[in-house]
Amino acid sequence: MTEYKLRTHNVRKTYGSVVALKAASIEMQEGEFLTLLGPSGSGKTTLLMAIAGLNNPDSGDIWIDGKLANFLPPFKRDLGMVFQNYALFPHMNIFDNIAFPLRMRKMPMALIRKEVARVLEIVELDHVAKRFPRELSGGQQQRIALARCFVYKPSIILMDEPLGALDKKLRETLQREIKQLHENLGITVLYVTHDQEEAMVMSDRICVMNDGSIDQIGTPNELYFQPSTMFSADFLGESNLFDAQVLEVGKDSVLMRGPAGMNVLGELKEPVKIGEQVKFMIRPETVDTDNDATRDNAVEGILKEVIVFGQITKYFIELSDGTEMVSTQLTCRGSSTIEIGQRIILNWAKTSTVILTNDAGS
């Protein structure tokens, strides 16, 4: 059995009558970057706090480095936590803030000076050591929070929406910096965000959370193109999501009857029965508008609207029964050969059809 760096098993936490976390189980390899992604109130912070030892779970187990850590006090867990609002100590200057964990570890003063200077250099803020947190900008405070966490070299770092309060530009810069620090230092990072793009960009794996439980864990790619639950399919990115009935089950493919009487071919991943009611999902960017009727799946409709979103263009097509389908294409010059009101044939490969059985994720 491989030893996980961090493992939780069926962790449950309630606040009075509110079940904040139902039964969360995650495993993390050493050096992995795992992101918890989910809507507000889905229990991300609660799980992070349980791992940090800041709230005692009602039941379930937490292992760190293969050792049971359910009730280990936070200061013995060898992990670092970056809080959403940074939690810099307002009564200490930047130097003292960063030196705090080292002082708690009884390091000699000379070494503390050296280490603080080292991390301040890493986050490129060596000139602010004498200032107080409120004298820094949001982005600078965020970097100091990171530095305070890196300085004592914890082997696991937990980050709770560390970039939530920053503007888009700064967020992107810091995303890259965090990613770089993660790679250079080889730390295990458990990250929380509700920005999907951020999760996609940064993570080795993403854990989608919904209503206190874990919906699906997988690489960004898997989650995006092969979601296994309705919630993940709907929550991540955009999707065309339809009801369908299974008509035929082949060796490696399934034929379904979808809206507007269309026949839809998909790959067989999970066993389904003939006649079963299922849903299927197609990402808009895998749907082509080039009138190619010979693909695995093809359906006719009327183009209702075209919206150019900079790099991409969205086509809204109405099928014969009024159902709407979306196709996303890269914007290119002269792509307006098709006009609104025109009939077009949408088409996509059977590998792009994701079948979602009703019991999963409901």
Next chain:
Amino acid sequence: MSSKSEQLPSVTYTSIVRPRNWSRFLSISPAILFLGFFFIYPVVLLLGLSFVDSSGTLTLEHYTRLYEKAVYAKVLLITLKIAGWTTIFSILAGYPIAYLLSTVKSSTRNSLVIWVLMPFWTSFLVRTFAWIVLLGRHGALNELLLALGIVDAPVRLIFNFTGVMIGMVHALMPLCILTMMSVMENIDRNLVSAASTLGARGGQAFWRVYFPLSAPGVAAGGMLVFITALGFFITPALLGGARDTMIVQVIIFQIHEVLNWGFAGAIAMLLLASVLVIFFFYDQLLGLSTLSGESTHEHKKGVIGRIGRRLGGGVINILGYLCEQGGILIDKLTPQRTDRARRQGSRTTLWITAMTVIAFLCIPALFVIPVSFTEDGFLGWPPKGFSLQWYEQVLNSPAWAAAASRSFVVAISSALLGMSIGVPAAFFLARRQFFGKAALFAFLVSPIIMPNIIIAVALFYLYAKLGLVGTNIGLILGHTILAIPYVVITVMAILKNYDHRLDQAAWTLGANKWQTLTRITLPLLSAGLIAAFMFAFVISFDELTIALFVTGGEVTTLPKQMWDDALMRVSPALAAVATLLLAFMSCIIFSTEYVRRRGLRK
């Protein structure tokens, strides 16, 4: 970002209404004139008396006497000692409660705060008499101690330093708790969590992070208690022995018994000087702005500030270290099991401590209620039987009825007057930027800082010349002096959270300045204004010091009537009055709270 959006409207605001010069100070001038004439002027007169002798020539004889007679230095020392210990005990006992209150759910907090405030609602005098009965040689406490076999003979708990401490800490601790709580509520709980993930044990995290952040609250609370304690005279007079005489008692003696105004003025000067010296040191250490419960983390540059910070830092290091070692020791003795939660011993201890202190705060009030129904002829414990005779006696007595109605009229009038002077002043201070704003604010709230006895004696002196002694008007004007600072502080606090853009929106929609004020601003602020009014009302309703002097023994208010009654004979009728007052005050406070909540929901 946020600072921009906050500043922008106020900048536009001042540029939109640029009043002509003469009318600029129209809203603030009543406050300045009123306090100038009824507060500053008489106080200056009184202090001025200390520099002239009986024939009216300039002299320093009062001060040389003050300096030469060792007894006055001794009284000052005793006063400082009593105030100092009261402060220390109030902080030590109050801190755990404030901490608990700031960490529990808000519903739990609201119900606990009611109990903490209990001493405020029980009349000052009744509380003191309750202590006399409870702590006396054959009092309830001694009986209990004897019955439990803890002591063999009754302990002396009263008419000495212990008695004074119990009475004063009981009276002043709620002030300390509320001040500390207002700072603690704003401490981000994540900071302690962050400290513990960064490697600090519970004790270290507390001493190095939480405590320094709560220190401004401790200092402000301690400061308020200390200053208020300096002006006490009822508690030491009734609960203390001869050796616990405080400085205000000496002032009263000089005026009532010896009629030596000049010397009384000199002692008042001494008292005032001590207050100012204390304020100076406080300002050097922490800055006066922390008194309003704001925690500034700005570091004072002065020498005193630096020394204080060094000392504070050293103490915190030592305490943090000790707690850490204690934690390690406990770990060694009972190794931490990672599969089982450690019993939350510290939290339980906190609750027990807090509950004990709350019990201490509530006992006199709870004692008063049963005693008011006694059949006995004196205030004793336990009460015998059940009767309503004392209520009948009080309700049928013309003296009590007159006192109650006068108190009511005076309280309503002075609250109204205080509002009409204080509200415009608060608007002025909150909305305008001008040179000397801090000084003006300090001036308007200075009646809180001035020991009440000085105001009372000074007013007595002024009224004697104006013929206002013994009149309702005189009483109303006196209470208005005390009401103004509370109105200004309360209204400024609500204005701080008021969104000026609403006014601007009204203007752009075509409302003029007056319409905006009456249709938008005041309705939105109504909950806060009502709270300010109630505050002013309660202050006047429970006020004794000024009433004692300016009524001239002819007319009485409720507290004064109780005082006179108590000096003659301590009867259960007093307990009945106190119970009625308690019920009345509870109604006021609950309705204020109700209005405030409804205001929040809006």
